[in-house]
Amino acid sequence: MNKYPFVTWLSAWIITIVGIYVMSRSEAGTTILYYTFWLAVVLVLVTHYEEVTNILKQGDITAGEA
């Protein structure tokens, strides 16, 4: 059990943001980020297919059923 969840959470975000910033400084790094983000979009769409299609089709959010 993690005794310091907030520190872990914040550290992970800081590392991620700094890493993205450093990569975006170079052209090759930007390309890697670009395709990584597209991959993430695809993964999110695949794993949350139902939610996204429900929202897009019905236009309402049924709270509590997520």
Add this chain to the structure above:
Amino acid sequence: MARAENIALISRALKDADKYHQVPAGTPFVPEEKVNTSTAKIGSQLRSAFAARPENQPTKKQKVVLSDRSTRLFPGTRAAQKASESQTRILPIEATNQIIGAQGINAIERFSSTLSQAISQGRRNARQRLEDAPTPGSIWLPLGMLLALLFVLIPVNGHTRIVWLFLTLAGHAQIGPPGTAGANKPDVTNEGGGGVGSDFANTYYSVPQYGGYSHHLAEGY
């Protein structure tokens, strides 16, 4: 160490002598008086002085290495002759070992050099390919889609993240202490009651009994 220093000094003296036809002051193995003779004579004197020094005579273990260097640096000197003689007395097996060892070292050096060149070339190629790859729409297109999906379209514990953010900022939901995540589901009906949910194991969102988002919905806000 002293031998290496001597060699360095002699080399420098020879170079200077070539330039100015005189040996600079303070050079060892040279008489006190100023020498204004030809370069060849100075070189000869220096070589003789070098070879005559007992510490410059190679030991038995150094014979092969030193003789090779001495012969190269000071051909014709006594040290070079002795080294040449000692080389002829080396047993065939020792010479073979030395040759094989030298070849092995050369092979390792060649291999490491080739490997490092191949790695750096591969890195350059990979970088060039990445830089040449097209990125239509720039990086903001997939990033914006991700943010839209995660914040606006995908609900978490009953609301999308942007709605939860709004509720939290408006005071209709709050982040509670850790360890109570998922105790209840948020209530958006008109029945009141608290709702708790979680995005992470350590965070939960609580909809208060009075004045919550459900109340707003029920009131038609």
